[in-house]
Amino acid sequence: MEDHITTCIGSPNIAFIKYWGKRNEELILPTNSSLSMTLDESINTKTSVTLSKNLKGDSIFINMEEQKPESKSAYKLFSIMRYMKKLASTDKKISVISENNFPTSSGIASSASGSATLVYALSHALNLNLSQRELSIIARQISGSACRSIFGGLVMWERGILEDGSDSFAKQLFDNNYWSDLIDIIAIVSVDKKKISSRAGMKKTVETSPLYKTRPEIAEINLKTAIQAITNKNFDELAGVIMRDSNNMHATMRDTYPPIVYMNDISNQIVNAVNVLNDSLSEKICAYTFDAGPNAHIITTKSNENMVMNMLHEVKGIKTILHSGVGFGPRLIQK
Amino acid sequence: MEDHITTCIGSPNIAFIKYWGKRNEELILPTNSSLSMTLDESINTKTSVTLSKNLKGDSIFINMEEQKPESKSAYKLFSIMRYMKKLASTDKKISVISENNFPTSSGIASSASGSATLVYALSHALNLNLSQRELSIIARQISGSACRSIFGGLVMWERGILEDGSDSFAKQLFDNNYWSDLIDIIAIVSVDKKKISSRAGMKKTVETSPLYKTRPEIAEINLKTAIQAITNKNFDELAGVIMRDSNNMHATMRDTYPPIVYMNDISNQIVNAVNVLNDSLSEKICAYTFDAGPNAHIITTKSNENMVMNMLHEVKGIKTILHSGVGFGPRLIQK
Numbered sequence: 001m002e003d004h005i006t007t008c009i010g011s012p013n014i015a016f017i018k019y020w021g022k023r024n025e026e027l028i029l030p031t032n033s034s035l036s037m038t039l040d041e042s043i044n045t046k047t048s049v050t051l052s053k054n055l056k057g058d059s060i061f062i063n064m065e066e067q068k069p070e071s072k073s074a075y076k077l078f079s080i081m082r083y084m085k086k087l088a089s090t091d092k093k094i095s096v097i098s099e100n101n102f103p104t105s106s107g108i109a110s111s112a113s114g115s116a117t118l119v120y121a122l123s124h125a126l127n128l129n130l131s132q133r134e135l136s137i138i139a140r141q142i143s144g145s146a147c148r149s150i151f152g153g154l155v156m157w158e159r160g161i162l163e164d165g166s167d168s169f170a171k172q173l174f175d176n177n178y179w180s181d182l183i184d185i186i187a188i189v190s191v192d193k194k195k196i197s198s199r200a201g202m203k204k205t206v207e208t209s210p211l212y213k214t215r216p217e218i219a220e221i222n223l224k225t226a227i228q229a230i231t232n233k234n235f236d237e238l239a240g241v242i243m244r245d246s247n248n249m250h251a252t253m254r255d256t257y258p259p260i261v262y263m264n265d266i267s268n269q270i271v272n273a274v275n276v277l278n279d280s281l282s283e284k285i286c287a288y289t290f291d292a293g294p295n296a297h298i299i300t301t302k303s304n305e306n307m308v309m310n311m312l313h314e315v316k317g318i319k320t321i322l323h324s325g326v327g328f329g330p331r332l333i334q335k
Numbered sequence: 336m337e338d339h340i341t342t343c344i345g346s347p348n349i350a351f352i353k354y355w356g357k358r359n360e361e362l363i364l365p366t367n368s369s370l371s372m373t374l375d376e377s378i379n380t381k382t383s384v385t386l387s388k389n390l391k392g393d394s395i396f397i398n399m400e401e402q403k404p405e406s407k408s409a410y411k412l413f414s415i416m417r418y419m420k421k422l423a424s425t426d427k428k429i430s431v432i433s434e435n436n437f438p439t440s441s442g443i444a445s446s447a448s449g450s451a452t453l454v455y456a457l458s459h460a461l462n463l464n465l466s467q468r469e470l471s472i473i474a475r476q477i478s479g480s481a482c483r484s485i486f487g488g489l490v491m492w493e494r495g496i497l498e499d500g501s502d503s504f505a506k507q508l509f510d511n512n513y514w515s516d517l518i519d520i521i522a523i524v525s526v527d528k529k530k531i532s533s534r535a536g537m538k539k540t541v542e543t544s545p546l547y548k549t550r551p552e553i554a555e556i557n558l559k560t561a562i563q564a565i566t567n568k569n570f571d572e573l574a575g576v577i578m579r580d581s582n583n584m585h586a587t588m589r590d591t592y593p594p595i596v597y598m599n600d601i602s603n604q605i606v607n608a609v610n611v612l613n614d615s616l617s618e619k620i621c622a623y624t625f626d627a628g629p630n631a632h633i634i635t636t637k638s639n640e641n642m643v644m645n646m647l648h649e650v651k652g653i654k655t656i657l658h659s660g661v662g663f664g665p666r667l668i669q670k
Binding site: 244250253256258261264265268271275 | 549
């Protein structure tokens with residue numbers, strides 16, 4: 001029997017309503033529901049899974065770097081891989097090769113993209129025939145926001161209320177064609193690896209920020225506002241809540257002890273430029289949002305792309321600009 | 336009758352527990368009590384008041400610049416001056432000349448220092464014989480934190496509960512000799528005038544930050560912790576609460592819409608350097624705190640001054656470093 005290679009492609013998502021904080025560390029159950037847009041394939045993780053009896057052991061390479069099974073960043077990947085192999089009742093060894101075409105660990109959700117694509121590729125390689133809901137629950141347990149990258153379009157991760165996490169998964173609210181005018185313009189201001197991981201950072205926030213206590217409630221209110229705005233295709237309202245929710249999350253990070261600061265002076269200049277542009281038009285035509293890193297995501301529409309680009313060209317210190325529409329989610333490209 | 340010149344000197348204060356937000360805009364009544372250390376005379380405002388029948392009208396010069404009575408920043412100064420003249424039943428004209436020996440409007444409380452020294456000087460020039468409590472209430476109505484600079488040492492501003500503000504004034508908790516080892520090392524990273532005034536900024540925070548709702552309660556808890564730490568001369572505990580309260584205030588600023596960001600990359604590098612130094616000693620020997628500006632105040636003790644200076648010398652981008660012990664409050668230097 002020959003070795004099988006299965007290759008899948010998937011993308012990060014950018015959260016409009018943020019996930020920052022767990023109620024269960026082990027199962028990765030969040031304190032609030034969240035909402036994101038899946039990016040398109042121009043920003044992707046490509047993951048190839050080789051199943052073979054001839055391999056010495058399981059291995060995972062991310063961006064050409066071999067992951068150690070016992071390392072903090074990779075042990076979840078290996079344990080989920082073992083879990084999925086068990087589901088498939090196979091004793092074959094697995095070799096995973098995963099590549100991002102965008103900077104890793106710098107506020108573009110590489111862990112979401114990587115983990116979701118891995119779970120998706122393994123399920124195909126192992127012929128597991130799992131539902132998207134099941135894939136989402138598995139991906140969640142590697143990296144919370146990965147559960148959203150199992151779907152394309154505009155995606156909600158419902159926090160759930162059960163202790164075992166069986167009701168904490170993402171679902172697609174609107175597909176990628178619903179509001180295909182939406183785009184994410186990503187201004188890369190730094191590709192340095194972040195000093196504090198999202199996992200460690202959010203744990204510290206939950207443990208030490210007095211302001212964080214009200215964050216889950218605020219996020220749920222913001223979520224309702226965002227869904228309403230998307231339902232009505234009211235960009236002005238959507239932009240407002242996207243920016244407020246990003247501010248809110250980064251505020252709880254600042255309130256953490258010691259404080260967590262992912263945004264830098266250039267990030268803050270972009271925030272300011274967005275506000276100046278929107279104010280000059282008396283209408284919000286774009287929104288900034290920042291994940292756990294300094295890189296700005298500017299959510300806007302295709303019709304306003306030029307105006308946003310002109311605005312960004314005025315900000316000094318931006319290294320690269322990426323563009324993405326709404327993606328349709330992970331897919332199989334070779335088997 | 337000859338013209339009388341009265342000259343007084345006063346100093347800013349650095350808040351350990353911050354004031355950020357009013358419950359009454361006109362009377363300047365805060366949402367929470369606050370606590371500060373008055374700086375010594377090496378950092379000062381010198382204010383000369385000339386009373387004369389020969390002047391055409393009242394005038395105020397701050398750092399050589401004539402203030403317009405109708406301007407946003409000066410109308411309170413003029414209205415308090417008229418109020419104090421009325422108390423003294425004089426129809427003489429007043430000329431005020433006020434000079435700061437430190438950068439204005441950049442996070443060193445120039446308005447606190449200037450307003451407190453003005454009120455103090457006017458009361459002497461007008462022979463008003465007011466109590467420190469009365470002076471504190473008057474100073475509060477120009478610029479909230481000015482009410483604390485009426486006193487030396489470690490000073491608490493009690494928020495009060497009355498609607499007319501008659502119970503909202505500062506008092507000295509500990510005089511300047513109580514813990515004379517305490518010092519404030521001020522790292523100036525920018526002398527640019529801040530883009531948003533404290534007055535406008537805190538109003539926006541109260542109006543738009545969802546997280547701010549819990550700030551007053553958190554500040555009151557921090558205040559109790561700080562007073563306890565000072566009572567016990569427990570520097571480690573005091574340092575912890577100073578840093579947490581600064582983080583907390585700046586977090587509510589970030590949560591404001593649009594967000595208010597006073598701290599810059601150099602400020603954040605100083606925060607990080609303080610944490611690294613304290614961690615290396617397994618004891619907090621210094622604390623950072625930031626008012627509405629990017630300049631760092633490092634609260635420490637004389638015995639650890641060298642260690643803090645060595646730490647600051649490693650941070651690139653600091654323009655000047657000022658040092659201050661605990662001051663004894665405003666005083667008359669010429670009449």
